[in-house]
Amino acid sequence: SQTIHQWPATLVQPVGSPLSLECTVEGTSNPNLYWYRQAAGRGLQLLFYSVGIGQISSEVPQNLSASRPQDRQFILSSKKLLLSDSGFYLCAWSDGFNTEAFFGQGTRLTVV
Amino acid sequence: RKEVEQDPGPFNVPEGATVAFNCTYSNSASQSFFWYRQDCRKEPKLLMSVYSSGNEDGRFTAQLNRASQYISLLIRDSKLSDSATYLCVVIEGADGLTFGKGTHLIIQP
Numbered sequence: 001s002q003t004i005h006q007w008p009a010t011l012v013q014p015v016g017s018p019l020s021l022e023c024t025v026e027g028t029s030n031p032n033l034y035w036y037r038q039a040a041g042r043g044l045q046l047l048f049y050s051v052g053i054g055q056i057s058s059e060v061p062q063n064l065s066a067s068r069p070q071d072r073q074f075i076l077s078s079k080k081l082l083l084s085d086s087g088f089y090l091c092a093w094s095d096g097f098n099t100e101a102f103f104g105q106g107t108r109l110t111v112v
Numbered sequence: 113r114k115e116v117e118q119d120p121g122p123f124n125v126p127e128g129a130t131v132a133f134n135c136t137y138s139n140s141a142s143q144s145f146f147w148y149r150q151d152c153r154k155e156p157k158l159l160m161s162v163y164s165s166g167n168e169d170g171r172f173t174a175q176l177n178r179a180s181q182y183i184s185l186l187i188r189d190s191k192l193s194d195s196a197t198y199l200c201v202v203i204e205g206a207d208g209l210t211f212g213k214g215t216h217l218i219i220q221p
Binding site: 032034036042043044046049088090094097098099100101102103104105106108 | 143144146153154155156157158161199201203208209211212213214
């Protein structure tokens with residue numbers, strides 16, 4: 001069966017510090033991978049998606065970036081965090097664009 | 113601009129009652145529809161898919177109305193454990209999933 005792992009679960013970082021969140025998927029190959037952010041009391045915002053190694057599409061301009069160095073690994077990064085980067089970050093995978101997605105447990109990021 | 117709209121609630125419902133809420137979508141070309149459930153401070157989890165012919169899973173029934181561009185979720189005999197936020201999800205092909213902001217449901221004893 002397929003599983004998705006995301007870590008860390010919680011993170012407190014100072015403003016201006018770098019960020020690296022990692023997500024890995026097991027039990028499937030060539031999945032679509034997604035990074036979402038959910039701010040407090042708000043909906044899910046798609047940040048990035050990837051249909052293959054090295055292929056990243058950005059949905060919103062920001063100081064975040066994403067990379068997919070391996071088929072089942074998706075990384076979210078920032079060189080310098082802003083206060084507004086605080087939120088609940090969720091990685092997800094799907095078999096294609098017309099199918100349901102499955103989420104990792106999420107990382108709750110607080111920038112202080 | 114693609115939009116998926118939900119009543120944020122909260123819906124306060126007594127245990128054992130039936131509750132229903134809708135979700136409207138703006139793109140008539142939308143192809144797939146789902147309901148997700150999200151508990152407080154947790155990740156969303158797939159509750160059920162929504163088919164053109166409707167879909168029933170135990171106490172939960174999902175319906176799709178393409179003509180009016182909405183999907184619905186009906187929960188019968190509600191349990192305390194049904195308290196959560198219910199997210200409507202619409203897929204429009206290569207644009208991937210679009211989430212509604214969710215409907216907050218509170219089942220009261």
